[in-house]
Structure formats: C-alpha cells, structure tokens
Amino acid sequence: MTRSPAPAPKPQRGRPxxxxxxxxxxxxxQRHFNEHGLERASVDAIAADAGVSKMTVYSNFGSKEGLFQAVVRDRTAAVVADFPGAGTLDPGQPEKVLLAIGARFLALARGDALGAxxxxYGVAGTQPEACRAFYKDGPERANGELAAYLRRxxxxxxxxxxxxxxAADLFLSMFLGSGHIxxxxxLxxxxxxENRALLREAVRVFMAAYGA
Structure with missing residues (x-):
C-alpha cells in the first residue's frame, strides 16, 4: 500500500x-507605567512614543497587562544581572565580600530597582503574577545568592x-530604611x-553578630 506524502507544513503567519x-x-x-501607573497608562501613547502602531504592541505583548508584566520581568532582569553570584565569592573574606555585596545592593536600592x-507596588493585589515574578526574580534571588554565600x-x-x-534577609534589610523610603x-x-557610612555600619553590625 502506497503511503500518502506527508502534508507540507503550514506557513507561519506574521513576521518574526x-x-x-x-x-x-x-x-x-516603562516610562509611561512609572509616570502614570498601569491603569492610567495609555497603549496609544506608548505605541506613539515607541514609534510603532498600537496593533504592533498588542501583537507582541497581547494586552496592556501583558506588556506591564514584560516590563517588570525586563527591569527585574536588569536589576539583578550584576548581583554577585555566591560561587564567585571568597568564603575566607566575609567582611570584604559583604562590603561588595552591600555596595551593589545599596546602589540598586537607591537607583535601578526603584522604578520596578x-x-x-502600584499594582499589588491586581497583578499577582507580575508581582510574584518580580519578587521571585528580584528580592528572592538576591536573598538566596547571599544566603548561599553565608552557608559557604x-x-x-x-x-x-x-x-x-x-541572616541574608537581615543584612539586606539594613539598606531599606529611611533613605530607601x-x-x-x-524625595x-x-x-x-551617607551611603558609605551606612554600608560600613551595616557590615560592622553584621560581623559583630555573625563573626566567627
């Protein structure tokens, strides 16, 4: 019995x-969400600002909520990209390592992380998936990396x-006080x-509590 030839693959719609x-x-x-929040941000204005059509925004991200989630993921990835990985840090020099980690985290808490x-926070309760993704890929990852180093x-x-x-949570929390607020x-x-003084004091307090 002769087999029928396999059907040709259907051409994919749209452009990559x-x-x-x-x-x-x-x-x-990101600019519009930071300035107006999710509810008041306009997809028309975002599309015009990006130099694309409104339909292009929807074809790439599905909805305004999908676009917001993509922005949160993108900003979170940028924020934690340079956070030191536990495996690259010397467990024999904790004070030096904590100064480096604290300086990086403080820079994030004062800068790139604020917009994200x-x-x-602006959509807490209404966009649980975006908030969960931000927490998992941002704060939870940073805390986990530091905890892994502390174990070593x-x-x-x-x-x-x-x-x-x-202990990792306590250390990083020392940089989320009045200056972060x-x-x-x-404001x-x-x-x-002030930042340098806070960094030195945070490391001093941590070493006093956990130093061998």
Missing part, C-alpha cells in the same frame, strides 16, 4: 519579532550563621557620604 522594536516598546512602556518597585562562609569557619536565609517617594536621596 524585531528585538530592537520590542526594546523600544518596553522602554516607552514602584511599578510592582559558615562551613569555612569565617562566620557563624545558623539560619543563612534569615525617600527614594520610593521621589531627596542620601548622598554618597
């Missing part, structure tokens, strides 16, 4: 996504840390001298 065009849309959306945080330092005998996740409220931010 243009990474540069998607980048323009995400950057424009404002966007996520504990095993090396340079720190005494019974609960690494709790001022940033969230778009005057602490200057470089």
């Amino acid at each position: 996504r243009d990474p540069e065009r998607s980048r323009r849309i995400l950057e424009a959306a 945080l404002r966007s996520a 330092a504990h095993l090396a005998g340079t720190l005494k840390v019974r609960n690494p996740l709790q 001022r940033g969230m409220l778009k 005057d931010m602490p200057d470089t001298r």
